[in-house]
Amino acid sequence: xxxxxxxxxxxxxxxxxxxxxxxxxxxxxxxxxxxxxxxxxxxxxxxxxxxxxxxxxxxxxxxxxxxxxxxxxxxxxxxxxxxxxxxxxxxxxxxxxxxxxxxxxxxxxxxxxxxxxxxxxxxxxxxxxxxxxxxxxxxxxxxxxxxxxxxxxxxxxxxxxxxxxxxxxxxxxxxxxxxxxxxxxxxxxxxxxxxxxxxxxxxxxxxxxxxxxxxxxxxxxxxxxxxxxxxxxxxxxxxxxxxxxxxxxxxxxxxxxxxxxxxxxxxxxxxxxxxxxxxxxxxxxxxxxxxxxxxxxxxxxxxxxxxxxxxxxxxxxxxxxxxxxxxxxxxxxxxxxxxxxxxxxxxxxxxxxx
Amino acid sequence: xxxxxxxxxxxxxxxxxxxxxxxxxxxxxxxxxxxxxxxxxxxxxxxxxxxxxxxxxxxxxxxxxxxxxxxxxxxxxxxxxxxxxxxxxxxxxxxxxxxxxxxxxxxxxxxxxxxxxxxxxxxxxxxxxxxxxxxxxxxxxxxxxxxxxxxxxxxxxxxxxxxxxxxxxxxxxxxxxxxxxxxxxxxxxxxxxxxxxxxxxxxxxxxxxxxxxxxxxxxxxxxxxxxxxxxxxxxxxxxxxxxxxxxxxxxxxxxxxxxxxxxxxxxxxxxxxxxxxxxxxxxxxxxxxxxxxxxxxxxxxxxxxxxxxxxxxxxxxxxxxxxxxxxxxxxxxxxxxxxxxxxxxxxxxxxxxxxxxxxxxxxxxxxxxxxxxxxxxxxxxxxxxxxxxxxxxxxxxxxxxxxxxxxxxxxxxxxxxxxxxxxxxxxxxxxxxxxxxxxxxxxxxxxxxxxxxxxxxxxxxxxxxxxxxxxxxxxxxxxxxxxxxxxxxxxxxxxxxxxxxxxxxxxxxxxxxxxxxxxxxxxxxxxxxxxxxxxxxxxxxxxxxxxxxxxxxxxxxxxxxxxxxxxxxxxxxxxxxxxxxxxxxxxxxxxxxxxxxx
Numbered sequence: 001x002x003x004x005x006x007x008x009x010x011x012x013x014x015x016x017x018x019x020x021x022x023x024x025x026x027x028x029x030x031x032x033x034x035x036x037x038x039x040x041x042x043x044x045x046x047x048x049x050x051x052x053x054x055x056x057x058x059x060x061x062x063x064x065x066x067x068x069x070x071x072x073x074x075x076x077x078x079x080x081x082x083x084x085x086x087x088x089x090x091x092x093x094x095x096x097x098x099x100x101x102x103x104x105x106x107x108x109x110x111x112x113x114x115x116x117x118x119x120x121x122x123x124x125x126x127x128x129x130x131x132x133x134x135x136x137x138x139x140x141x142x143x144x145x146x147x148x149x150x151x152x153x154x155x156x157x158x159x160x161x162x163x164x165x166x167x168x169x170x171x172x173x174x175x176x177x178x179x180x181x182x183x184x185x186x187x188x189x190x191x192x193x194x195x196x197x198x199x200x201x202x203x204x205x206x207x208x209x210x211x212x213x214x215x216x217x218x219x220x221x222x223x224x225x226x227x228x229x230x231x232x233x234x235x236x237x238x239x240x241x242x243x244x245x246x247x248x249x250x251x252x253x254x255x256x257x258x259x260x261x262x263x264x265x266x267x268x269x270x271x272x273x274x275x276x277x278x279x280x281x282x283x284x285x286x287x288x289x290x291x292x293x294x295x296x297x298x299x300x301x302x303x304x305x306x307x308x309x310x311x312x313x314x315x316x317x318x319x320x321x322x323x324x325x326x327x328x329x330x331x332x333x334x335x336x337x338x339x340x341x342x343x344x345x346x347x348x349x350x351x352x353x354x
Numbered sequence: 355x356x357x358x359x360x361x362x363x364x365x366x367x368x369x370x371x372x373x374x375x376x377x378x379x380x381x382x383x384x385x386x387x388x389x390x391x392x393x394x395x396x397x398x399x400x401x402x403x404x405x406x407x408x409x410x411x412x413x414x415x416x417x418x419x420x421x422x423x424x425x426x427x428x429x430x431x432x433x434x435x436x437x438x439x440x441x442x443x444x445x446x447x448x449x450x451x452x453x454x455x456x457x458x459x460x461x462x463x464x465x466x467x468x469x470x471x472x473x474x475x476x477x478x479x480x481x482x483x484x485x486x487x488x489x490x491x492x493x494x495x496x497x498x499x500x501x502x503x504x505x506x507x508x509x510x511x512x513x514x515x516x517x518x519x520x521x522x523x524x525x526x527x528x529x530x531x532x533x534x535x536x537x538x539x540x541x542x543x544x545x546x547x548x549x550x551x552x553x554x555x556x557x558x559x560x561x562x563x564x565x566x567x568x569x570x571x572x573x574x575x576x577x578x579x580x581x582x583x584x585x586x587x588x589x590x591x592x593x594x595x596x597x598x599x600x601x602x603x604x605x606x607x608x609x610x611x612x613x614x615x616x617x618x619x620x621x622x623x624x625x626x627x628x629x630x631x632x633x634x635x636x637x638x639x640x641x642x643x644x645x646x647x648x649x650x651x652x653x654x655x656x657x658x659x660x661x662x663x664x665x666x667x668x669x670x671x672x673x674x675x676x677x678x679x680x681x682x683x684x685x686x687x688x689x690x691x692x693x694x695x696x697x698x699x700x701x702x703x704x705x706x707x708x709x710x711x712x713x714x715x716x717x718x719x720x721x722x723x724x725x726x727x728x729x730x731x732x733x734x735x736x737x738x739x740x741x742x743x744x745x746x747x748x749x750x751x752x753x754x755x756x757x758x759x760x761x762x763x764x765x766x767x768x769x770x771x772x773x774x775x776x777x778x779x780x781x782x783x784x785x786x787x788x789x790x791x792x793x794x795x796x797x798x799x800x801x802x803x804x805x806x807x808x809x810x811x812x813x814x815x816x817x818x819x820x821x822x823x824x825x826x827x828x829x830x831x832x833x834x835x836x837x838x839x840x841x842x843x844x845x846x847x848x849x850x851x852x853x854x855x856x857x858x859x860x861x862x863x864x865x866x867x868x869x870x871x872x873x874x875x876x877x878x879x880x881x882x883x884x885x886x887x888x889x890x891x892x893x894x895x896x897x898x899x900x901x902x903x904x905x906x907x908x909x910x911x912x913x914x915x916x917x918x919x920x921x922x923x924x925x926x927x928x929x930x931x932x933x934x935x936x937x938x939x940x941x942x943x944x945x946x947x948x949x950x951x952x
Contacts, residue, residue: 003682005448005694007781009767010708010715011367011524011687015729015774017722075722117723233728283726288741290731332742339759340362340596340736341609348742348757 017116020231021076024278025083027222027231031274032087034218038211039143040155042091045165046098047083053102054082061111077116081105084124084278088271088318089131091143092156095165097135101127121325122285125318132318144177145211148200177201180209180269181314184261192255192262208268216273223277232283235290236297237276241267243301251309260309275304275317285325292328292335299331300324356558356584359604361597363735364589365768367524367688369564370714373654374527374647379535380657382671384458387436388662390416390427391443392452394701395491396498397423402454408435411465413638415487416454425489425499430640430660433458444684444701446691453699456662467636478550481633485550488632489639489702494518494593494622495689497703500629503621504550506614512551516602516613517544519561519568519623520593523686526706528643529623531656533561533568536627539634541575543626546633551619557581559623560598562588590688591766595620597735609762624705644704646672649711650679659700666696668707680715683708687715688767722775730769730779736762740769740779747782752790760786832866839865878943885936892929899925 035043058078062069085101105127113119132139146155155175156164178186180201187195196202204210227234248263255262266272271279280286280300287296300320307316333348393399400417410416410429417427436455443451470476470484486501506512521529533540548557559576561569563585572583586592586601596607599618607613613620624642631637644659652673659668665682683690684698686706700707730740738759746754763783770779839861899922903915 002694003679003696004692004717006681006692006718007446007778008685008691008765009688009771009780010681010683010690010692010710011771012715012718012776013365013367013772013774015772016719016776017725017727017774020725020727020774071720077725115723117725230729230732231727233732283728286726288726288728288731289739290728336739336758337731337737339609339738339762340600341606341611341762342759343608346757346759348754350757351753 018074018076021080023229023231024226025076025080027226028083028087028219028278030221031215031218031278034211034214035087035091038145038147038214039091040146041158041161042093042143042165043087043089045161046089046091046093047086049095049098049165050082050086050089050102051079053099054078054106057103057106058111061107062115065111065115072115075116078106078110081110081123081127084274085127087274087278088124088128090139090141092161092164093138093141097131097138100134101131104130117284119284120328121322122279122282125279125321128318129322132313140182141176142179142182144175145201147204147210148177149175179314180205180212180265181308184265185308185314189257191257192259207264209265212270213268216268219273219277223273223281226277226281232281233290233293235293236280236286239294239297240276240280240301240304241272243298244272244305247302247305247309251305260305266305266308270308270315271317272304275300275321279317279321280324285321285328287328287331287335289332289335289337291337292331295331295335296324296328299327356582357604358584358586358601360587361589361592361600361735362737363733363768364591365733365771366588367590367771369588370525370647371527371530371564374525374645374656375531375534375567377655379531379643380655382657382659382663382667384431384460384462384660385663385667386458387664388430388433388456388458388660389441389664389697389699390430390454390456390662391441391699391701392417392427392454394427394444394497394661394703395425396496397421397425399452400424400427400489402438402452404435404438404454406435406438409433410435410456411463413467413640414465415638416456419486419489419499423499423502425491425501426487426638427454427661428489428638428640429456430662431456431458432461432463442695442698444693444698444704448694467638469636470633473546473549473633476549476633478552481546481550484633485629487638488628490625490628490632491639491702492622493624493628493642493703493705495685495703495705497701500621500625503614503619504547506619510614511617512554512614512619513617514556514558514603514619515544515548515551515554516598516618516620517557517559517623517626518593518595518598518620519559519565520598521565522562522588522590522593523688523690523706524590525647525708526645526686527647528645528656528705530565530568531645532624532627532643533565534571537568537571537575539630540623540627541572541579541581542634543628543630544581545579546629547619547621547626554619558602559583560592560602561585562592564588591735591764591768594735594764594766596764609759639702642700642702642704644668644700645706646709647706648679648683648709649714650675650709659704661700661702663700664697665693665700665707668700669696669709674709678711679709680712680717681710683710688771689765718778719776721777724775724777727774729772729774733768733772735766735768736764738763743786744777744779744782747786750786750789752786752793755786755790760790763787835865835868836862878939881939882936882943885932885939889929889932889936892925892932895925896922896929 032043055073055078059069059073062072082102085105089098089101105123109121109123109126110119183199183201184195201210206213223237226232244266245263248261248266251260252262253259280297287293303320303323304316307313307319336345336348338345398420401420402417404410404416411432412429414429415426416429419426433456436457438454440450441453442448473481482501482505490500491497492500519529519533544557548554557580559572559581561583569583569585576583584602591597592601599605599607599613599620605616607616628639641658641660643656645656646668647654682693682696684693684704684707685691687708690708724741724744726741728741734740743755743758743760760783765780765783767780773779903918903922
């Protein structure tokens with residue numbers, strides 16, 4: 001009676017990659033709900049379109065690479081990338097924007113680099129940035145938050161939303177408008193208080209802009225859930241949010257006309273929370289050690305703030321994360337933990353211990 | 355409560371210890387055949403000292419220790435030696451190794467053995483001798499010969515004796531049940547160890563808090579003895595030597611050093627019992643407590659198992675169901691290794707035979723790509739970055755692996771345990787460690803070859819230069835001779851400047867012969883230099899031969915050692931000859947010189 005020869009350890013947790021990916025997808029639900037309540041059906045349509053495209057692309061490439069399709073699709077990584085891209089894109093964006101972005105994410109940014117685990121850049125953010133640079137107009141039209149719509153006007157219903165998405169026509173003027181970060185960027189010459197008073201998106205909001213603050217709170221809740229579930233550690237998100245807070249405090253300037261905005265606005269506007277908990281925590285493209293993730297997160301926080309305050313784009317999470325992806329292997333070389341029995345941390349590049 | 359420290363990382367796999375402690379330690383019928391493996395410890399395999407067909411008694415020595423790091427083997431029961439040959443052994447590779455098979459006679463007759471009840475007055479040296487003769491090797495897992503560990507030498511005084519009763523692997527309860535039932539003897543064993551080590555100031559028994567019965571069993575015996583029972587929260591792998599030392603003392607053992615370097619000795623609690631039996635009862639190590647557990651066995655229990663008992667015997671007596679068994683594991687589910695055959699014998703380090711059902715330990719799922727999620731780094735007790743080690747292991751990047759401290763990995767398996775991608779990380783690390791060790795050895799060999807080649811090249815160049823010098827000397831001598839011959843034959847024809855006119859051929863011949871003689875006659879100084887060179891060469895060869903002899907370890911055969919020794923002797927003789935020749939030469943020339951002076 002021969003028994004199987006299997007290497008130790010024999011015991012194993014029930015955790016697997018597919019479950020991790022699924023959990024992250026579930027954790028986006030509070031953010032998705034906030035997006036849907038405030039901006040209509042658009043985000044959900046984006047997500048569905050992106051997921052279908054992503055799975056089709058992934059399956060095709062895996063087939064071309066002569067790998068088992070069901071095994072690799074079953075890891076849910078393509079679905080997660082699609083969900084994140086769908087959440088990041090403006091609701092009611094034309095269908096081809098979503099499809100092109102997804103194809104770029106999955107085929108170029110992920111599979112051409114070797115598939116799951118080998119992509120140096122976050123695929124969803126690559127797709128997003130390609131779209132932002134190539135199609136700036138559909139990428140910058142955002143639906144007006146529900147609370148700011150005129151009396152009697154509502155967001156388009158599901159069927160109407162679908163027809164807007166697939167007809168390629170942009171939604172009617174009344175239901176689109178600038179985001180808080182847009183407004184802030186283009187309100188030069190006004191002190192912060194005036195900007196807040198003049199724009200209902202600020203004056204009717206609690207602390208950072210109608211609708212957007214809820215979306216950010218939604219992603220914050222989902223993200224804290226993932227930390228509690230030990231899917232990732234607190235280091236990256238806390239470093240990013242800490243760095244942004246610090247930067248916006250340093251340059252707050254008392255709310256003068258030169259002020260780039262308050263810490264609360266920066267933390268709860270745009271893609272801040274989604275970036276902090278769902279994008280920079282992508283382990284494949286981030287730094288690996290906890291110390292490395294502190295550096296990596298802080299770098300992203302600083303970059304986001306710098307581009308928002310003095311760059312050409314109102315938001316910058318995608319750019320900042322891609323730039324930090326470049327830096328991740330370098331950060332890894334200098335942020336090794338101290339091993340048991342060693343007096344100092346070592347560098348990954350050294351040949352002999354000092 | 356004694357203060358304890360918390361190690362980083364660690365995991366909490368399901369403990370599954372309750373199944374096997376419902377009954378006391380049991381005894382099984384003596385199996386028909388026992389298979390005593392000759393290498394069940396770290397070091398050289400023992401050498402058989404019995405012959406096939408010979409009758410042996412229980413406790414009789416059947417194989418002797420070879421060299422310094424080795425332990426002898428004893429017959430676990432009485433019977434006849436049936437075979438001395440290679441059989442599949444308890445090893446993760448499933449390889450075969452030398453074994454002695456005994457056909458048991460069922461009488462279980464002891465050989466005469468002496469007890470030493472008065473160990474308190476025995477010298478540490480005598481106690482070490484008993485432990486060494488009893489064949490005791492660490493019973494926690496590695497199987498390092500205990501007598502060596504307990505003799506760290508005068509340079510390293512021991513101030514802390516740590517008894518490892520952690521038993522952090524799931525399923526295993528061998529130490530737990532032994533402590534519950536034999537705490538008095540265990541504590542006696544600790545006293546013996548303490549005496550051997552010169553009564554260290556601190557004696558700590560480290561035990562996880564999931565064994566309250568064992569802790570309670572120890573307490574009355576350690577009262578007023580200076581021995582502390584220290585319990586700490588259960589976490590795998592707290593029982594790793596380095597981890598336990600940190601938990602109990604807050605000290606980290608510097609990388610690549612031994613506990614003794616830090617004044618500590620760490621001994622498994624099962625070993626202390628074996629030490630007590632050896633010293634006080636005069637019994638060599640011929641049995642141990644082994645847990646038989648897992649859902650594929652109807653009965654889960656601990657047994658006092660004879661060393662050499664085939665695993666099959668244990669399974670058959672515990673309602674084993676082959677169809678339900680997903681794998682056969684010697685050891686625990688974290689660090690144990692799978693056996694391909696149930697004919698493999700129990701060895702001195704076998705604390706557990708685990709036969710899990712498919713529900714307990716299913717077949718491995720295929721690996722997925724590493725997503726560097728970092729769960730492994732959170733679980734690593736040594737604060738390594740397993741995901742980076744895996745990356746560089748795949749790339750065979752030895753420099754990076756060493757910079758990431760691969761060799762501080764204790765192979766506990768916590769990283770693989772938590773890996774969501776089912777990557778057999780530990781296996782990758784073992785492979786890379788093996789590769790690096792091999793590369794280092796090859797480097798030593800090639801460095802040696804290079805230096806030898808360079809030395810040879812230098813020697814050849816030197817010889818070439820000498821030849822050249824001789825050629826020049828010869829030419830000069832012949833020219834000089836020709837010149838003087840020319841002067842003699844044509845003293846008047848100086849203006850011609852031609853030293854060798856055609857007519858004087860006879861003189862030419864003479865001059866050439868003279869020149870040859872001159873050139874052949876090496877000056878005494880040159881002769882002396884030549885002798886000195888040959889002495890230097892001979893000395894060099896003696897030195898090299900001596901180094902080779904010194905490098906001899908136990909892995910080499912008797913024949914190889916003899917060859918090396920012969921080479922050394924030969925080189926010494928040649929050196930002697932060369933020295934004699936030089937001495938004779940000097941003597942001659944002294945006489946010559948003296949004559950000249952006269």
